[in-house]
Amino acid sequence: MEKNKKIIVTGARGMLGHALCATLENSFAVEGIDKEELDITSEKDVSTFFKKGCPDALIHCAAYTAVDRAQDEPEKAYAVNALGTRAIAGALAGSTCLYIYLSTDYVFDGTKSAPYDEGDAPNPLGVYGRTKLAGERFVKEYPHHLIVRTGWLFGPGGPNFIKTIIQAAGANGTLRVVNDQVGSPTYTRNLASAIHDMVRIYFRKGIPERIYHVTGSGSCSWYELACKTIAMVGSPAAIVPITSSELSRKAPRPKNSRLSNEKFYALTGHYLPSWQETLGDYLKGTL
Numbered sequence: 001m002e003k004n005k006k007i008i009v010t011g012a013r014g015m016l017g018h019a020l021c022a023t024l025e026n027s028f029a030v031e032g033i034d035k036e037e038l039d040i041t042s043e044k045d046v047s048t049f050f051k052k053g054c055p056d057a058l059i060h061c062a063a064y065t066a067v068d069r070a071q072d073e074p075e076k077a078y079a080v081n082a083l084g085t086r087a088i089a090g091a092l093a094g095s096t097c098l099y100i101y102l103s104t105d106y107v108f109d110g111t112k113s114a115p116y117d118e119g120d121a122p123n124p125l126g127v128y129g130r131t132k133l134a135g136e137r138f139v140k141e142y143p144h145h146l147i148v149r150t151g152w153l154f155g156p157g158g159p160n161f162i163k164t165i166i167q168a169a170g171a172n173g174t175l176r177v178v179n180d181q182v183g184s185p186t187y188t189r190n191l192a193s194a195i196h197d198m199v200r201i202y203f204r205k206g207i208p209e210r211i212y213h214v215t216g217s218g219s220c221s222w223y224e225l226a227c228k229t230i231a232m233v234g235s236p237a238a239i240v241p242i243t244s245s246e247l248s249r250k251a252p253r254p255k256n257s258r259l260s261n262e263k264f265y266a267l268t269g270h271y272l273p274s275w276q277e278t279l280g281d282y283l284k285g286t287l
Helices: 015-024 043-050 074-092 127-139 161-171 188-205 222-233 262-268 275-286
Strands: 006-010 029-033 057-060 098-104 145-150 174-178 211-213 238-242
Touching: 006 015, 015 029, 015 188, 043 074, 057 074, 057 188, 074 098, 074 127, 098 127, 098 188, 127 145, 145 188, 161 174, 161 222, 161 275, 174 222, 188 262, 188 275, 211 262, 222 238, 222 275
Parallel strands: 006 029, 006 057, 057 098, 098 145, 145 211, 174 238
Antiparallel strands: none
16 A cells, blocks of 8 residues: 555755655655755765665655855755765665655756757756756666656745745835746645655556656746736735846856646646646735
8 A cells, every 4th residue: 555655755844845745644654854864965874874774765855955055165065966866876776765856947058949858958057957967867877766857946834936025025115026037936735746646656557757847837937927926915016127137146047947847747647737826826825
């Protein structure tokens, strides 16, 4: 029975990890761990942790996600996103555990005019994307792996763009938001449900592919997302569109972060709900 299947979620106190634990515990025996329970940058600690036994699946959400700070701390970002991921793969060696690695739209450079397919060649622009891509390559060395790329996450339990916009709107009359970066906002609860479905399919009959793109349906710019958020919360704040160069962030971002979800649809028979619908669901629970 699936309830007897054990799943470990790393980064369990993060936004996605929290949603995953809440979703998976209805079907599986779930253990959520964070840096307090396991320092993934210590290969010795990781090896010791898994000597007690490997789970049936491990979903690796723990990551260094500070995109701009990573430009100044490449070693720290690499230690978590790449070496930590490799340490887990090494500890799982010889087991049949399904190793799911959460990756990002930032492995692409954003120059493609259409949504990115799983087979498109990665070309990350910054340190964060490069370290996550390095993590992907280490995961691929373990035979029972699954890479889930996503992006533009929002949800309870962590900092996100929508929360930042609402807070800034309360403190400022005018907000400047970039309008030349496009992606698909993804509600963590929907992504957690999608991963839950993928795990169940894997346990029942296996999964044909090793990389899947999973995001909310539809796309928008950060400016459009900010405008929709402000309208939904009824804020009088004004939103002014600007270019990425005007914002002058330390790390470069892909202009096109859209990911094609066709392989996920072929596997599950459904897409995730639209970002507009899930934005409303999220705001109802936070306001």
